[in-house]
Amino acid sequence: MTGAVYALGASYFISATGWRHVDYPDGATREDQRRAIVDKPHRVVNVPGPLGGLIDRMLSRSPADRPSSAEVCRALRDVL
Template sequence: MEVHGAPEISQSVLDTGEAVPTAKADSYALGASLFISATGWRAVAYPDDASREEQRQAVVEGPHRPVNVPGVLGKLIEHMLSPAPDDRPTLAEVCDAFRAEL
């Protein structure tokens, strides 16, 4: 199983063994899922056989792969993968962006 959690969630798990989910972390996780769906690559590079701890450390330390997805989807994914939780869109904003494109 791969880690698609937000950097702040991964850091919390590394530090305390626990995580408190947030809507901003959900936005990141959805962005990471969209990224891998659109590109076939994880947003953060780590070996396929990396342990969960190594995966989380990679998510925390980055670097993230560039978002080379064209158009509105690429801009949205880039926004969702922001390392700063307050810079990520809300899930309502994500839904609005999708609706605007349909």
């Protein structure tokens, strides 16, 4: 489920900033997108407020460092 947490964090990041968390061309294949996520530098999460810290943890390269989906739900409920 940590892949889903990463994907949701990436969606939040692009919604908050207008940028992908990892830079790759618009026409990139899924394989190239995944390779970029693994190999390329990630943009710094500079989203203000409590959501910034949550998004940053959701986008951790290490799945073990990402919050669980239940933790994400709790954090969102607390913020909202």
